[in-house]
Amino acid sequence: MRRRLTRVVLATAIVAVTAAVGQGGASAVVPAPVDVGLVPPADRQKAELRRNCKDAVRVPDGPDVPAAQRDLDFQSVWPITRGAGQLVAVIDTGVSPHPRLPGLMDGGDLVGTQTGTVDCDAHGTLVAGLIGASQVPGSGFSGGAPDSRILSIRQSSKAYNTAGQADEVDNAGNAVGGYGNVVTMATAIRRAADQGATVINISEVACKTAAEGIGSGDRYVGAAVKYAVTVHNAVVVAAAGNFGSGDCKIQNPPVDPLRPGADLSDSVGTIASPAWYDDYVLTVGSVDANGSASDFSLAGPWVDVAAPGTGLTSLHPTTGDLTNTTYGPEGNAEPVQGTSFAAPFVSATVALVRSRFPQLSAQQVMARIEATAHAPAEGWNPSVGHGIIDPLAAVTADVPLDDVTVDQSNSVAIDALPAAAPPDHRPRNVAVAATGTLGALLVLGVLASFPLRRRFRSATDRH
Template identity: 35%
Template sequence: MSVVAAPAQAAPEDCNPKKGTLKLPASEPWAQKRLDIKNAWRLTRGAGVTVAVVDSGADYHPQVQISKIIDETHTGHRDCVGHGTAVSGIIGARYVAGVPFHGVAPDAKIVMVKQSNKTEGDITKLISAIDDAVAAKPEVINVSVRASDHPQLRAAIQRALDQDIVVVAAAGNVTGPDDQDVPAYPAAYEGVLAVGSATPDGRRADSSNAATPVGVLGPGTDITAPWPGRSYMRGLQGTSFAAPYVAGTAALVRARFPQLTQEQVRRRIIATADGTAGAGTGAGMVNPLLAITAVLPYERGDAPVVAEPLPSALPADAIAKVPPRDETAIGIAMAVGAGVLVAIMVAGGLALLIPLGRRRGWRPGRAS
């Protein structure tokens, strides 16, 4: 999704998002398998964390529960693009038995801040939407929007960071030669966790903008997500849908370790990513499970121990100690053993010699 400067707001057009599907394959989408999300749920599902989504609104969906909607467009909550519904679902769609799709942090609260009715929007609306998101006091903000550098946009992002909010933003998609070498904002601002798009094999998607200083990659090709009309959309592409996988991971980390600052959360997600190489890949694919379990070497002092504690050591008296070597007993035992061995040898010799002597006429000696 992108925003451009617009002098005035046009009247809302007909709200007709693309039609989704009600049927999904029986198997889980590759992104969920690759990130091993359910394994992370053994430690946290994001409860107690609020994620603000600056996007195109959100339609009702059985799996997506929006706790609050702030409408900067004054056109109602409906998602006329489908973008906001999909992003919200990737972050926090509830798990439903028998439904293969679910979000990264299903227990997190989602606040939707609607800033546009189209795939392109107004930069002033985006800035106001980010300020509204900050006012909602979330722990994480997701901005799946590509814009140009603007001093007021920079200031809005800084206000979010100053409020200890993790800001996750899409690195932007390359749609032509004109934007191939141009970084995307707000992702390119310092302190923002910029997210590139990855393919199932973990490499950067060709459409993912390498000019933006990417922190990590998220799944961004052949994505399945909730869609308006209580449906799902398959085959979604782009950094817009990679970013919410990282925002959901940030929600898991903040729920697991609420004492971490936004900077520490960002550094943790980057440090625990699955490494890769090349421009625009950052530290590699985001790893939710490792992000909430790894012990980082630079986390000392008051920093939390983030792995499950090792079993405590056994008490000193739990296992009997080996008694000291008793030399006297060993000597006696050896002497007794040697005597027994000699006795056996003597008895064996007599048992052999006496019969031989008798066969030769030998008799025990008698006194004369």
């Protein structure tokens, strides 16, 4: 079952802070109590486009299955389920229309005044492809749940900024920043749940150091994920975050071998949201081609499972092709990698499980995926959680779940079986008769020997 930290919370604080320990002033942190009825404010600032939309390298399609999909072996699951009937919300930078996303649905635009099917950053399109890209003849690539549908909600974009606000710049003078925060994220999560999403993928992370605290706006995120899970029975999947990227500057420590039972919340350096709402979120770390935790994957006591996050191929954002590389703001090539792209593999697996077991609750689906993951030697660690997901095991394994009656039988009428031929007892009868005859002869022989014995003894006595 799910590994849950014992939470000691203060009702008046987002985080509980103890004396600074470890790197970067790490301190014990837990989310504040979650109020499911806390709704984010409806009004938001206007945003405007500041930078050119991202492009990507066009990769020729072919019959080879990309390494990550091959390692997870989604194809072995498709004879059982392909995710039909599942609506997967992608809360991201938008999802561009693509021939291999025929069921793409517009969930709305929280950045500009367009639709959720506008993607200036390529990010959301890549995520959606890994979840639900359809199969086509001659192509080895497809999403993990190719019969699922994608609901796109544009919640953030690095190409936009708040209207009237000057762009931030980095040390090299490059414009940074973008639009989207924890309040718009919370709004998007609630919108996805209200629109009927059975799976909600969030490949975006808000990071702050433990010393800073995540900020009061994060309470809306906690309320939104609890609302999605407990009110609408949606499974929320979130990326763990990329260490060294954005505000995720401090790596959280591993398990101390001298204190294996210590509560890791006592040494957290970076808080990641919505990942840290562990009771309501399936948080995903990244592994490399060797199955080891990726160097960039942000660890934490809330990490639940892991999936491949490097060497990935997905849908091109502006053509009908594929891509494995995007271009940064300065034209630099950036490979498709990160916990952002490990999360959609888990969302695809959730869609497969929900299609196969529609009677399971959201939290039972989460527990099932954790229970069937390939666990590390210690059983759980803050980098990969319960281990690398196994889509086939998640769909087929016999996983006991409390308070769940699993009835998968589908009764159908069939013709009566033909009457069985009467058994042939002749060999048995012959064997029994022969045995009886031999037994009778043996008895007669013994009885006939008695007079001879008496005569032989009498003759002996006379001598």
